[in-house]
Amino acid sequence: MRKFLIAGAAALVSLSTLFPISAAAQFAKAEDAVKYRQSAFSLMGNHLGRLAAMAKGSVAFDAAAAQESARLVQTLSKLPWEGFVPGSDGGNAKLKADPWKEADEFAKLKTKMLGEADKLPEAAANLESLKKQVGATGSTCKGCHEKFRKL
Numbered sequence: 656m657r658k659f660l661i662a663g664a665a666a667l668v669s670l671s672t673l674f675p676i677s678a679a680a681q682f683a684k685a686e687d688a689v690k691y692r693q694s695a696f697s698l699m700g701n702h703l704g705r706l707a708a709m710a711k712g713s714v715a716f717d718a719a720a721a722q723e724s725a726r727l728v729q730t731l732s733k734l735p736w737e738g739f740v741p742g743s744d745g746g747n748a749k750l751k752a753d754p755w756k757e758a759d760e761f762a763k764l765k766t767k768m769l770g771e772a773d774k775l776p777e778a779a780a781n782l783e784s785l786k787k788q789v790g791a792t793g794s795t796c797k798g799c800h801e802k803f804r805k806l
């Protein structure tokens with residue numbers, strides 16, 4: 656039993672040298688965290704933009720394409736947040752306020768957005784409900800950007 660435990664511990668030690676596992680180890684550098692969140696936002700913005708173009712009528716409504724983009728927005732909406740690690744406000748970061756210093760406010764705005772993004776796939780089945788839900792989702796993006804994003 657003891658031998659087994661020691662072997663297990665040894666295996667863990669060698670594993671952790673290969674893949675450093677610690678609270679902040681998802682990103683080696685602050686700029687990696689910035690890049691991660693901006694990439695997620697950028698993809699999400701692209702797909703919400705496609706939905707907005709259909710909602711505005713500048714692109715013909717296509718239910719299958721709309722639902723695909725809506726599902727992507729829903730999935731991508733879960734990603735940027737991990738990238739807001741404390742101290743990642745330098746380099747290319749475009750922050751108006753530090754999310755980690757106003758964590759409650761930031762979390763509230765994020766939760767609002769996640770709630771609206773969750774309704775997008777169903778709403779994308781027809782143009783009328785898509786219009787409404789693109790508007791509702793877009794206003795949650797705007798709500799956070801006004802406070803936290805530097806343009």
Ligand code: HEC
Nearest residue numbers: 693696697699700703748749764765768795796799803804
């Ligand atoms: C809870 C806050 C919050 C919400 C909600 C939010 N954003 Fe952002 N967004 C930010 C912040 C902060 C930045 C700036 C990040 C940085 O530069 O470090 C940003 C940046 C962006 C960028 C620029 C990325 C780049 O390449 O620099 C895009 C595009 C974007 N958001 C799209 C969206 C869309 C679309 C939504 C809604 C579906 C959304 N955001 C919702 C906080 C938010």
